[in-house]
Amino acid sequence: MMELVLPEHLAERITELYARMEDDYNKVAGALDFSCVGCPDNCCDSYFQHHTYVEWAYLWRGLRMLSDEKREKIQKWATDYREKCRQAESRGERPQVMCPLNEDGLCILYAHRLLVCRTHGVPARMRRPDGQMLRFPGCFRCQELVDEREKTGLKTPSVERTSLLMELAKIEQELLTYRRDLYPKVKMTIADMILEGPPTIPPHCEG
Numbered sequence: 001m002m003e004l005v006l007p008e009h010l011a012e013r014i015t016e017l018y019a020r021m022e023d024d025y026n027k028v029a030g031a032l033d034f035s036c037v038g039c040p041d042n043c044c045d046s047y048f049q050h051h052t053y054v055e056w057a058y059l060w061r062g063l064r065m066l067s068d069e070k071r072e073k074i075q076k077w078a079t080d081y082r083e084k085c086r087q088a089e090s091r092g093e094r095p096q097v098m099c100p101l102n103e104d105g106l107c108i109l110y111a112h113r114l115l116v117c118r119t120h121g122v123p124a125r126m127r128r129p130d131g132q133m134l135r136f137p138g139c140f141r142c143q144e145l146v147d148e149r150e151k152t153g154l155k156t157p158s159v160e161r162t163s164l165l166m167e168l169a170k171i172e173q174e175l176l177t178y179r180r181d182l183y184p185k186v187k188m189t190i191a192d193m194i195l196e197g198p199p200t201i202p203p204h205c206e207g
């Protein structure tokens with residue numbers, strides 16, 4: 001099957017979008033005086049699945065910048081990751097396994113890390129297409145901080161995710177040439193994305 005190549009202009013838009021996410025995150029974190037420094041936890045072992053071809057393709061841009069040796073090491077960690085997740089799920093548990101891109105507590109592909117990695121932590125909100133507003137309280141440490149602040153009457157700032165996710169959806173549509181419905185749905189962990197190789201175009205969408 002043909003690779004679904006991320007064109008340069010869409011890669012640039014993703015880079016800009018990720019920068020906006022980071023900026024919005026930092027503004028809220030700054031207003032709350034919140035950071036991950038000193039946290040006993042490491043959120044890179046949280047279990048997440050990801051849903052866009054564009055993030056999958058962008059992650060592969062990063063993976064290709066690594067040496068073959070490093071990539072092979074990561075592929076091995078990704079295989080271990082999948083096996084540990086499978087074992088946890090067979091016990092009826094939600095997996096909690098360190099991400100195969102985390103080495104000694106740091107992200108190997110920090111510049112290419114996914115949306116979830118950039119938004120988890122501080123409070124956020126998002127308006128669904130049906131108008132309902134969803135609210136995300138942030139991580140447990142941030143929630144403790146917010147509770148203390150609110151007791152003193154301080155308002156809680158939050159990241160407005162709606163426009164960020166709309167832009168991601170637009171870039172996804174452009175990458176899939178407005179034929180998203182013809183593509184299989186993506187529901188993958190980062191380990192899956194590493195082990196499956198870069199995304200491909202299904203034969204019925206080629207041409």
Ligand code: SF4
Pocket residue numbers: 035036037039040041042043120121139140141142
């Ligand atoms: S996001 Fe929250 S829980 Fe996760 S590492 Fe940062 S402070 Fe800790």
Ligand code: SF4
Pocket residue numbers: 043044045099100101102103106107108109110113114117190
């Ligand atoms: S991609 Fe990087 S930031 Fe995201 S979970 Fe993996 S190691 Fe952590």
